[in-house]
Amino acid sequence: MYRIILVLINVLSLLFLGLSQSSGDSINLAKDPAQHLLLIPDSTGNQIIHHTGYCLSYNERAEQAEWVFYKLTTSSISVNIRRNNDYREDPLVYTGSARLEDYRYSGYDRGHMAPAGSMKMNSESMSHSFFMSNMSPQIPGFNRGVWKRLEEKVRFWVENNDSIFVVTGPILDDPIDSIGVNNVIVPRAYYKTLLAFKDGKVKGLGFFLPHSESNKSLYSFATSIDVIEEITGIDFYHNLDSPIQEKAENNSSVKTFINK
Numbered sequence: 001m002y003r004i005i006l007v008l009i010n011v012l013s014l015l016f017l018g019l020s021q022s023s024g025d026s027i028n029l030a031k032d033p034a035q036h037l038l039l040i041p042d043s044t045g046n047q048i049i050h051h052t053g054y055c056l057s058y059n060e061r062a063e064q065a066e067w068v069f070y071k072l073t074t075s076s077i078s079v080n081i082r083r084n085n086d087y088r089e090d091p092l093v094y095t096g097s098a099r100l101e102d103y104r105y106s107g108y109d110r111g112h113m114a115p116a117g118s119m120k121m122n123s124e125s126m127s128h129s130f131f132m133s134n135m136s137p138q139i140p141g142f143n144r145g146v147w148k149r150l151e152e153k154v155r156f157w158v159e160n161n162d163s164i165f166v167v168t169g170p171i172l173d174d175p176i177d178s179i180g181v182n183n184v185i186v187p188r189a190y191y192k193t194l195l196a197f198k199d200g201k202v203k204g205l206g207f208f209l210p211h212s213e214s215n216k217s218l219y220s221f222a223t224s225i226d227v228i229e230e231i232t233g234i235d236f237y238h239n240l241d242s243p244i245q246e247k248a249e250n251n252s253s254v255k256t257f258i259n260k
Helices: 002-017 033-039 074-078 123-128 140-158 225-232 242-250 254-258
Strands: 047-051 054-059 064-072 109-112 135-138 163-171 177-179 184-186 189-198 201-210
Touching (some): 135 184, 140 163, 140 189, 140 201, 163 225, 201 225, 201 254, 225 242
Antiparallel strands (some): 109 135
16 A cells, blocks of 8 residues: 555656657757656656655665666756765655665675766755665775766766756666665666757667676666666656657667767
């Protein structure tokens, strides 16, 4: 019953906002900022939580988000807001989020899903990025290496777009470990899906990264959003018009994605 109520609340909130899209390969989200919420992935019955700068779907079993959604623009990263490193439990998680103690002495980093470097809209968004619901246990060499490189690359790409909508998260099946009294799952891999908007045009791209250190080119991890959907069982960007969705979610070429 709890999950049914959560699903109904999430669906009704989206229906209330409404959706109007133009035909063809273009879409105008600028007219109504509330429409941005309609790019949130499909609900799987978990609690959806809205924080300043991002929202997430919290998986209680895994004690972390199954996905985190945020919009990235040049204004998201241009303000000089300093990290506050105020890691803390998320008060909005009904069942209680993971805690600092779960990670302590575990050997794993508290890896951001919505990165602090992309939450520079204001001091509140920066602070909210340190809720434990936005963390996942990551191998230090992964978190500070290839994962960081990908976060930085996405921020670089937004400079040539009007905005990029990001959905990112862990692969929760077949975990490699668990930590803490709350048995926080250590994922075997992570993903990012990107939806870039420029002059009303939409382009998409996915990334799938095994949870290990790597010096490989980021482009070697590129894949389509369709593939990420098959792996995760999550329906991304399902409110887009079908022709736009199919074209964006089928692309696996970085060259196509970054081409002006």
